[in-house]
Amino acid sequence: MEKSVLMGGFGGQGVQTCGKLLIYTTAEQDMIATFYSQYGGAMRGGTSNCTVITSDEEIGAPNKKNVDYVVAFNIPSFKKFEERIVPGGTMIANSTVISEDMATRDDINYVFFPATQIAEDVGNVKTLNVVMLGFFCEYSGMVSTEAAKAVVADKMGKKPALLELNKKAFDIGVAEAKKAKAC
Amino acid sequence: MAKKEVWQGNEALSESALRAGCRFFAGYPITPQTEITEYLAKRMPQLEGRVFLQGESELASINMVYGASAIGARAMTATSGQGLALMAEGLSQLSDAGVPAVVVDVMRAGPGNGGTESSQGDYSFVSGSLGHGGFKAFIFGPSTVQETADMVYDAFDIADKYRVVVAILIDGMLGHLIEAVELKPFRDMDSLPFRQWAEKNDPTGPKVHWCMGPNWEQHARDVAAMYESWSELAQVDEFMMDDAEYVVTAWGTCARCCKTAIRALRAEGYKVGMIRPKTIFPFPKQSFAALDEGKVKQIINFENAIPEQFLVDVKAALAEARKDIPIVSYTHGMGTCFTADEIEAKLREVVK
Numbered sequence: 001m002e003k004s005v006l007m008g009g010f011g012g013q014g015v016q017t018c019g020k021l022l023i024y025t026t027a028e029q030d031m032i033a034t035f036y037s038q039y040g041g042a043m044r045g046g047t048s049n050c051t052v053i054t055s056d057e058e059i060g061a062p063n064k065k066n067v068d069y070v071v072a073f074n075i076p077s078f079k080k081f082e083e084r085i086v087p088g089g090t091m092i093a094n095s096t097v098i099s100e101d102m103a104t105r106d107d108i109n110y111v112f113f114p115a116t117q118i119a120e121d122v123g124n125v126k127t128l129n130v131v132m133l134g135f136f137c138e139y140s141g142m143v144s145t146e147a148a149k150a151v152v153a154d155k156m157g158k159k160p161a162l163l164e165l166n167k168k169a170f171d172i173g174v175a176e177a178k179k180a181k182a183c
Numbered sequence: 184m185a186k187k188e189v190w191q192g193n194e195a196l197s198e199s200a201l202r203a204g205c206r207f208f209a210g211y212p213i214t215p216q217t218e219i220t221e222y223l224a225k226r227m228p229q230l231e232g233r234v235f236l237q238g239e240s241e242l243a244s245i246n247m248v249y250g251a252s253a254i255g256a257r258a259m260t261a262t263s264g265q266g267l268a269l270m271a272e273g274l275s276q277l278s279d280a281g282v283p284a285v286v287v288d289v290m291r292a293g294p295g296n297g298g299t300e301s302s303q304g305d306y307s308f309v310s311g312s313l314g315h316g317g318f319k320a321f322i323f324g325p326s327t328v329q330e331t332a333d334m335v336y337d338a339f340d341i342a343d344k345y346r347v348v349v350a351i352l353i354d355g356m357l358g359h360l361i362e363a364v365e366l367k368p369f370r371d372m373d374s375l376p377f378r379q380w381a382e383k384n385d386p387t388g389p390k391v392h393w394c395m396g397p398n399w400e401q402h403a404r405d406v407a408a409m410y411e412s413w414s415e416l417a418q419v420d421e422f423m424m425d426d427a428e429y430v431v432t433a434w435g436t437c438a439r440c441c442k443t444a445i446r447a448l449r450a451e452g453y454k455v456g457m458i459r460p461k462t463i464f465p466f467p468k469q470s471f472a473a474l475d476e477g478k479v480k481q482i483i484n485f486e487n488a489i490p491e492q493f494l495v496d497v498k499a500a501l502a503e504a505r506k507d508i509p510i511v512s513y514t515h516g517m518g519t520c521f522t523a524d525e526i527e528a529k530l531r532e533v534v535k
Contacts (some may be wrong), residue, residue, distance in 0.1 A: 062436075
């Protein structure tokens with residue numbers, strides 16, 4: 001059984017890192033997974049997206065067109081990838097920049113939460129991708145939230161000050177997902 | 184089994200090459216190959232006795248590889264499309280002199296400057312003739328990160344044994360793909376095959392330059408016979424072929440996308456399988472010769488190259504085995520690649 005997520009945003013928002021942290025987590029759990037990315041020539045401000053797939057058997061296509069989840073960091077990703085969610089799938093959107101009335105489909109779920117605002121409140125907007133990661137892991141159950149948090153601590157441990165911020169950002173993302181699941 | 188680690192295709196290839204005993208690398212960055220150069224620039228100085236050089240061009244790089252290999256070092260370069268075109272002369276020279284090397288082409292889109300997106304458009308360029316003159320490379324065409332790492336590991340032994348260039352043909356999709364892999368251990372550098380012919384090793388023995396003498400034509404015949412002998416080294420993945428009535432032919436990343444589509448059709452009872460060559464040269468002709476014309480209704484070829492290149496080898500293998508099976512072919516190219524959904528839709532048209 002395959003599960004897939006497509007994450008998209010501007011270059012510089014940490015989309016690639018978010019997807020990489022996710023696939024590092026799959027390896028910790030001995031899952032079969034692929035990470036496929038596309039990004040523009042310009043690093044900052046260009047478009048950036050990545051697809052992570054998990055499965056219990058060998059994965060064929062890594063460039064899956066239709067996915068179970070989209071995590072939209074910005075408006076262009078929301079607009080572009082909304083149509084690529086399978087019926088019954090879920091759009092997780094950054095409501096700091098994406099308005100809820102932009103939703104156009106009635107056969108998928110929408111979950112909005114103010115990810116950029118949370119990252120700013122944590123103290124550094126660069127933690128946006130970790131907020132998103134915490135939220136996604138907890139909401140989707142695609143990987144273990146605990147394992148993902150350990151990966152964040154391991155991979156982002158070089159700068160202790162930022163690490164504390166990232167851990168806090170991850171926890172708030174998880175708490176937001178618990179709230180979203182409850183309602 | 185050791186725990187698998189998550190590696191990007193380009194980086195897994197680089198690390199695996201070092202573990203196989205690659206002592207010398209010269210190259211020039213080009214998307215989507217750049218991570219190879221970047222990784223080796225950082226990694227090789229950490230290891231004893233390894234040399235990394237960024238050449239001033241691809242032309243310089245391949246000639247540095249020639250020199251390093253000629254004095255006995257396992258040597259590699261990596262590039263993409265245009266870079267390989269610049270290396271053509273050097274590659275031809277290497278194969279004429281019988282100097283082994285491993286050459287990686289991470290294919291990008293289109294002829295000319297093209298685009299940095301993925302494609303399979305260098306297939307004919309690499310498999311036809313290695314530069315001018317008609318000599319060939321042994322060519323691997325992996326489709327997963329694990330295969331990429333394993334094949335480059337084996338490539339150095341094959342290059343040494345036959346004194347040829349071994350090419351690893353991947354594309355931007357595979358170069359940038361991240362998967363969990365198990366890398367093989369470091370080779371003991373002192374136990375690598377002795378290159379008796381290398382300039383440094385035995386001054387009285389045969390030298391790198393085999394040819395251009397009165398026996399040049401005979402030399403070419405010997406090389407041709409060596410290519411023939413490789414047929415038993417051909418590697419192939421026959422996927423769900425046991426009872427297949429519809430046979431997909433594809434290679435590399437395109438083939439792995441086909442697998443997803445084939446599984447979807449199999450789940451509905453359609454008898455679809457696939458022949459996926461893992462070596463491009465030698466080409467696994469035996470898989471085509473084994474096809475039962477009474478059972479196989481249709482061959483469906485998919486590749487990310489316009490016009491088709493891989494299809495030429497498929498048709499040649501079928502013709503050689505005198506198999507008369509209808510073929511239909513679908514292509515993408517210039518940076519657009521097949522998705523599993525598109526392949527599934529095309530297959531549905533065929534099997535309905």
